[in-house]
Amino acid sequence: MPTTCVVGILWGDEGKGKVIDHLAAETDYVVRFGGGHNAGHTLVLPPELAGEGKLVLHLVPSGIVHPHTVNVIGNGVVVDPLHLCEEVEMLHKRGLDVELGRNLLVSERAHVILEAHRRQDQWAEQARGKGRIGTTGRGIGPAYSDRCGRIGLRVGDLCRPDQLREALDGLADQKDALFGPAGLELLDREQMLEQLLAAGDRLRPGIVDAGKVLRDARAAGKRILLEGAQGCLLDLEHGTYPFVTSSHSSTGGAFSGTGMPPHQMRTIGIVKAYATRVGEGPFPTELHDETGDAIRKAGNEYGSTTGRPRRCGWFDAVAVRYSGAVSGVDELVLTCFDVLRGFPLRLATSYRMPDGSETTDLPAFDLGAVEPQVVELPGFDEDISTVRDFDALPQTARDYVAAIEHHTGLRVGTISVGPGRDQLIRRGTA
Ligand code: GDP
Ligand code: IMO
Numbered sequence: 001m002p003t004t005c006v007v008g009i010l011w012g013d014e015g016k017g018k019v020i021d022h023l024a025a026e027t028d029y030v031v032r033f034g035g036g037h038n039a040g041h042t043l044v045l046p047p048e049l050a051g052e053g054k055l056v057l058h059l060v061p062s063g064i065v066h067p068h069t070v071n072v073i074g075n076g077v078v079v080d081p082l083h084l085c086e087e088v089e090m091l092h093k094r095g096l097d098v099e100l101g102r103n104l105l106v107s108e109r110a111h112v113i114l115e116a117h118r119r120q121d122q123w124a125e126q127a128r129g130k131g132r133i134g135t136t137g138r139g140i141g142p143a144y145s146d147r148c149g150r151i152g153l154r155v156g157d158l159c160r161p162d163q164l165r166e167a168l169d170g171l172a173d174q175k176d177a178l179f180g181p182a183g184l185e186l187l188d189r190e191q192m193l194e195q196l197l198a199a200g201d202r203l204r205p206g207i208v209d210a211g212k213v214l215r216d217a218r219a220a221g222k223r224i225l226l227e228g229a230q231g232c233l234l235d236l237e238h239g240t241y242p243f244v245t246s247s248h249s250s251t252g253g254a255f256s257g258t259g260m261p262p263h264q265m266r267t268i269g270i271v272k273a274y275a276t277r278v279g280e281g282p283f284p285t286e287l288h289d290e291t292g293d294a295i296r297k298a299g300n301e302y303g304s305t306t307g308r309p310r311r312c313g314w315f316d317a318v319a320v321r322y323s324g325a326v327s328g329v330d331e332l333v334l335t336c337f338d339v340l341r342g343f344p345l346r347l348a349t350s351y352r353m354p355d356g357s358e359t360t361d362l363p364a365f366d367l368g369a370v371e372p373q374v375v376e377l378p379g380f381d382e383d384i385s386t387v388r389d390f391d392a393l394p395q396t397a398r399d400y401v402a403a404i405e406h407h408t409g410l411r412v413g414t415i416s417v418g419p420g421r422d423q424l425i426r427r428g429t430a
């Protein structure tokens with residue numbers, strides 16, 4: 001089965017970047033299918049690579065460090081072309097071999113994030129006041145809204161100056177009609193046009209019909225890895241609406257966001273051994289005490305994109321089971337297990353609803369009012385970051401993994417015990 005899809009299981013930042021970098025060693029194409037530069041995927045590279053150390057990718061897929069891998073930004077992604085040029089520049093400065101058209105491709109159908117979208121995103125957040133979503137402020141929601149509203153610009157437009165000018169004018173007319181009365185600065189169309197054309201020139205060699213490239217690659221038996229951004233609970237349809245992002249970040253987005261038809265594939269769900277969330281919205285197992293702070297400190301839980309402190313809490317088997325079912329997860333990768341050294345091992349197995357009933361299903365409403373029912377298992381004090389064999393883990397750690405499997409109904413195929421590439425315990429595929 002040549003295609004693997006990797007998705008986040010909760011609210012993002014589960015360690016997808018690390019896992020994808022690992023899997024990319026045996027992959028021909030790594031394809032981002034959704035989100036934009038709201039994502040921050042961290043790779044911690046070994047000394048033998050020119051880009052040694054921590055590398056945070058926002059738009060460029062996480063296979064970029066492997067010389068043989070073609071990295072594709074699919075049509076489901078919203079692309080800020082100015083940001084993409086900067087990211088490629090950053091990778092060059094890190095000494096990585098990135099060449100548009102060879103190992104980095106961008107779908108001509110992907111929609112473009114403009115200065116107008118960023119401005120609108122930040123204004124909307126302010127206007128929401130207490131009800132704010134806590135977005136990354138990068139224009140993601142407005143760009144996807146304009147795609148749905150059919151006034152968006154596509155990456156392919158950047159190479160068509162006349163068409164670009166016309167489309168930009170149409171969009172700017174609509175934006176300025178809103179921005180003026182809201183007291184926002186009107187758009188500088190000439191400057192936007194100039195910047196977009198310059199970015200188009202830079203990106204041109206990599207702008208392709210990515211869907212065709214991928215369909216052909218699949219027909220030729222190439223190994224394809226679909227890289228999810230965000231997580232299932234941030235999915236526009238299936239997540240904790242309205243505290244979600246504006247794309248389809250669970251497996252469903254993998255087909256519409258790439259132009260590949262639905263086909264049999266292996267889906268891997270990435271989940272931390274505890275839970276985190278950045279931004280606003282319900283989080284049943286959130287810890288508001290010093291234990292939450294201690295997990296944040298131990299796991300260095302600060303957003304890879306905005307630097308905001310991540311909210312921390314216990315593993316939530318109810319949410320994980322739900323996301324696993326929605327995403328068709330074949331197996332889990334459990335990350336950041338090393339972080340739980342010295343902590344009690346707790347997990348929520350059901351929720352008590354406001355009416356007193358108990359459920360193991362994730363409700364679409366009132367998630368902020370549920371009371372998670374938590375079980376506690378004995379913890380471990382050993383440093384597990386050098387363990388590579390499941391049987392060498394402390395018994396208590398193995399029992400916790402068994403409890404996760406029992407309460408989620410999902411198999412834990414791999415365990416990550418540190419940010420480094422090799423810090424993995426493989427248990428074989430199911
Ligand atoms: P992504 O958005 O899902 O790719 O995740 P992020 O990169 O935003 O955040 C995950 C963070 O956890 C990064 O700083 C990783 O380097 C780090 N990380 C990943 N796996 C592990 C692990 O097993 N242990 C520890 N301690 N850190 C990890
Ligand atoms: P990766 O791919 C964590 C969150 C934001 C906010 C909500 C909506 O690194 O896992 P948006 O800017 O998308 O409109 O914000 O979604 N969010 C993420 N949280 N990891 C991410 O990506 C996220 N991308 C968006 O914090 O709550």
Ligand code: MG
Pocket residue numbers: 012013014039040041042304305
């Ligand atoms: Mg992240």
